[in-house]
Amino acid sequence: MTTLPVDTNPYFSFKLGGARSRDLLPSWRFDTETMRRDDGLEIVSTWADEPSGICAIQHLRRFDDIPGVEVVLRLENRSTVKSPVVSEILPLDTRLPADAGQKTFLHHTKGSDARWDDFLPLVDELWEGRDFALAPVGGRSSDSALPFMNLQLGAGGVVIAIGWTGQWMARFRREGAGIHVAAGMERTHISLEPGETVRTPRILLIPWEGEDRYVGNNLLRKAILAHYTPRKQPDGEPVLPPVSHMTMSTYHRTGKVTLEDELDALERAKELGCEAYWIDACWFGTGNWGGETGQWTIRKDVFPDGLAPVGKAAARSGMGFVLWFEPERVCVGTEIERDHPEFVLRGGPNPNFCLLNLGYAPAREFICDRISSIIADSGVTIYRQDFNFQPLPYWRAADPPDRIGVSEIRHIEGLYWLWDELRRRHPGLAIDNCASGGRRIDLETTMRSFPLWRSDFSDVGGPAYGRMLQIACQIQTAGLSQWVPIHSAAVWTYSPYDFRSAMSTGVTLYNSITAPDFPADDAKKAIQELKRIRRFLLADYFPLVPVSFATHDWCAYQYHLAEESAGIAVFLRRHESPFPLMDTRLRAIDCSADYEVTMSPGFERGAVREMRGEDLSRICVQIPETPGSLLVEYRKIQGRGGVR
Numbered sequence: 072m073t074t075l076p077v078d079t080n081p082y083f084s085f086k087l088g089g090a091r092s093r094d095l096l097p098s099w100r101f102d103t104e105t106m107r108r109d110d111g112l113e114i115v116s117t118w119a120d121e122p123s124g125i126c127a128i129q130h131l132r133r134f135d136d137i138p139g140v141e142v143v144l145r146l147e148n149r150s151t152v153k154s155p156v157v158s159e160i161l162p163l164d165t166r167l168p169a170d171a172g173q174k175t176f177l178h179h180t181k182g183s184d185a186r187w188d189d190f191l192p193l194v195d196e197l198w199e200g201r202d203f204a205l206a207p208v209g210g211r212s213s214d215s216a217l218p219f220m221n222l223q224l225g226a227g228g229v230v231i232a233i234g235w236t237g238q239w240m241a242r243f244r245r246e247g248a249g250i251h252v253a254a255g256m257e258r259t260h261i262s263l264e265p266g267e268t269v270r271t272p273r274i275l276l277i278p279w280e281g282e283d284r285y286v287g288n289n290l291l292r293k294a295i296l297a298h299y300t301p302r303k304q305p306d307g308e309p310v311l312p313p314v315s316h317m318t319m320s321t322y323h324r325t326g327k328v329t330l331e332d333e334l335d336a337l338e339r340a341k342e343l344g345c346e347a348y349w350i351d352a353c354w355f356g357t358g359n360w361g362g363e364t365g366q367w368t369i370r371k372d373v374f375p376d377g378l379a380p381v382g383k384a385a386a387r388s389g390m391g392f393v394l395w396f397e398p399e400r401v402c403v404g405t406e407i408e409r410d411h412p413e414f415v416l417r418g419g420p421n422p423n424f425c426l427l428n429l430g431y432a433p434a435r436e437f438i439c440d441r442i443s444s445i446i447a448d449s450g451v452t453i454y455r456q457d458f459n460f461q462p463l464p465y466w467r468a469a470d471p472p473d474r475i476g477v478s479e480i481r482h483i484e485g486l487y488w489l490w491d492e493l494r495r496r497h498p499g500l501a502i503d504n505c506a507s508g509g510r511r512i513d514l515e516t517t518m519r520s521f522p523l524w525r526s527d528f529s530d531v532g533g534p535a536y537g538r539m540l541q542i543a544c545q546i547q548t549a550g551l552s553q554w555v556p557i558h559s560a561a562v563w564t565y566s567p568y569d570f571r572s573a574m575s576t577g578v579t580l581y582n583s584i585t586a587p588d589f590p591a592d593d594a595k596k597a598i599q600e601l602k603r604i605r606r607f608l609l610a611d612y613f614p615l616v617p618v619s620f621a622t623h624d625w626c627a628y629q630y631h632l633a634e635e636s637a638g639i640a641v642f643l644r645r646h647e648s649p650f651p652l653m654d655t656r657l658r659a660i661d662c663s664a665d666y667e668v669t670m671s672p673g674f675e676r677g678a679v680r681e682m683r684g685e686d687l688s689r690i691c692v693q694i695p696e697t698p699g700s701l702l703v704e705y706r707k708i709q710g711r712g713g714v715r
Contacts (some may be wrong), residue, residue: 072277073229075140076165078114078131079103082274083144084164084253085124088155096127110298124150125157125263137294139277145270148263153506156262156473161255162271170341171248173225174198178284179205180220180550180631182213183509185527187536187543190217190509190550192618197245206240206257209461210479211506212513219514219554221287222250227280228596230287232294232554234273234514234534237483238463258467259476269480273514289611292556293547296609300557301494301501309609310501312523312559312577313391313453314598316340318348320581323531328353328373332585334384339584341388343591344598347453349386349393349579354378356405361459362423364397365405367441382450389521391452393503393523394445397491398438400460401425411437416478418468419460426465429489430481439489443496451500454493455523458506490519509547512555522558523577525551531563538622538646538698541572545626545643548575549618552628556609565593567673568700571641572626574601576608604704607632607639613658615640622647627692631659636707644694653692657705660688665708672701 076082077325085092100119111134119126128147132141144162148154169175175197183189195203208215218233220241227653232237233254241254255272262329263269277288277294301310318336322328337348355371356363359574369377380396385392401407401415403423408415414434415425429435446454466478494500502520504511508527526547533540544560551558552575559577570578578601583589615627622645631638641658660666662685672676672694687705694701 073167073224073227073280075167075229075276075278078133078140079116081116081118081129082142082165083127083129083160083162083271085127085146085160086158087120087123092127100537108132114488119149123154124265125154126153134294134298136297137277137290138279139275139290139294142274142276143270144496145268146263147268148265151265153265154263155585156260158260160250160259160261160269160271160476161253161711163254163274163276166246166249166251167222167224167229167706169224169248169250175225175245175250176223177203177243178219178221178223181556182207182215182217182512183507183526184208184215185508185530187528187539188546188620189526189528189543191620192550192553197243198252199245201245203243204240206212207238207510209464210238210466211458211461212236212239213511214461214506214510217551217554218341219291221284222240222252223284223577224250226282227278228284228287230275230277230279230291232275232277232291232514234509234518235271235483236486236513237479238513239272240704256476258481260473261476262473262511269477270484275514285611285613288319288553290555292612295514295517296556299514301519304451304499309557310521311557311605312503312521312550313346313393314344314580314601315347315349315393315523315579316343316345316580316584317393318350319351321352321583322351324355326358328358330374331709333381335380336583336585337384337390339389339591340580341390343580343584343594344602345390347391347393348381348388349395349453349455350378350381351395351455352457354394360403363405364426365401365425366396367396367406367438367445378445378449378451385452386450392450392452393453393455394449395455395457396442397456397457397459398442399427399429399462401427407427407438416465416469421460424460426482428478428482429485430478431485435485435489439492445494446493446497446500446684452455453501453503454525455503455505456490458511463658471662478602481504487515487519494519500519509551509558512551512558517555517557521577524562524579525558529573529581531561533561534563541569541698542620542622542626542645544573546618546620547612548573549575549626549628552608552612553614556612565590567597567702568643568698570597570601571700571702572643576605600674600702604639604702607637610638611659613654615642615657616653619647623649625650625653625705627653627655629658633659636661636664636709640703640705642692642694642701644697644699646698648697651693651695653694655690656690657688660684660705661707662688665711667704667708668703668705670701670703672699676704
């Protein structure tokens, strides 16, 4: 297994007044303390420099159940004067051993930018002397690049996960028998004020061993579920995105919204088996949603009694209530920009937009109070936060030359405070993290939220792409699931192929469910199938074929729940595939055991058959139609054959 640095060694680096920390720290006062936590150990190591007043505090966690290390660095100025500039702050800056003769690969994934290849898996070879870097675009953490990666170092490797909902970066360089790895914020150059503290991105490192890189990916999935996922109380089950419906596609087409239509759709959603009803960006201001963020008042022309009638109807139906907000993008002329100009940052590329400065306490407290009031009055159970522009230009425009990075740090800290405070005020509140569809997925956001809408490619323009919409949904599921177990997408049509292309731990019915031609029976069966297999979607994940966007390929993947010796596999034959058969090898099958297996081309579950593990592990799948799909469900027969 790849060796990580000693717990009390600095995982980090920075420059102080131009001098490198590796040269400075040996002369600084050092203290360390180890504390036992419920899930492992926390080691807090402190390096303090008396002359400058700078103190580096490394918080390191080790888990009992995962061979991982989490690191967060904080820098503090304990003097009474401004500090020398602290720059190039990297919470991770280390060298990992690698055999000189072994090829090294970095497995990573494209982020979201509302394209058909959102979350497409990627791989780059790190040859001797090659520099390779990853970073998102514009300050949203998974905009075009996902902050999860697997560094394969011959027989083993290290999974790296970054928790920072801003402009992170990761750099890699092959140097002989090792890989230099660095990660942190993209730009930092900060003179700290007296008593000031800044924090850095959260870094999780999970070493793994063997030839199969999915050992590492599945350790990350386990870690996220165990330590970085909100839990229900009192049962402790993970909070999952619901099967839901909203009428926003109709609003986009017609510009019309009425309370009567919403309540009719809610009643139909209940009949179909939905778990939540969702009102998106049509409830506030005067109806011009894109030009009125910052005007957080309910439309009395549509909802004269507020949104409480919808929330109460959802509760009576046993459903949750999702409500959309976009607090950070503030339009010029709205209440916040007009009445509280000190709350916003300006200087971005669009003069009509400002950024609500969550780093400014009065601004974040104001918006928290406003949102909290609407949540309480309306019966909201899932707070949905969108973010439809790039904040990085605003942060950088606000920073003086000796404070580069501070506006971003304070904003991200304020975002975490906002979400944590809303959850504190409203116990049981779930948070949906959207950001133009899946552009803020990172280790910090998974701790507090789920992506209910993982890509805007599936939005109102999605059906115009024809069959590429289903292929895009397949890529999203197959690519994102390698790292993150909990996410959800939109579905427009309800054949087994179409629905299975989009389904994950949740799904959103996006077209009009009250239309006369809506296929209610198919939708009910699809939802029932998802609910039946949903728990397997949290298990170990294995793609069964390379993930591609080719229209003639198949997409296939498996989820295996080891503790039950059971799982599912989904096979999707695309619309231009000339291949009716696919030979594949299912993973984690006991070849000497017997299994109960069902194979379901449609939503009607296939007949149960018994198969030897040897036959199941080398299954030949047949899908005669194009496009078409097959759902395989299997469970080991206990007490008969195999290793027990």
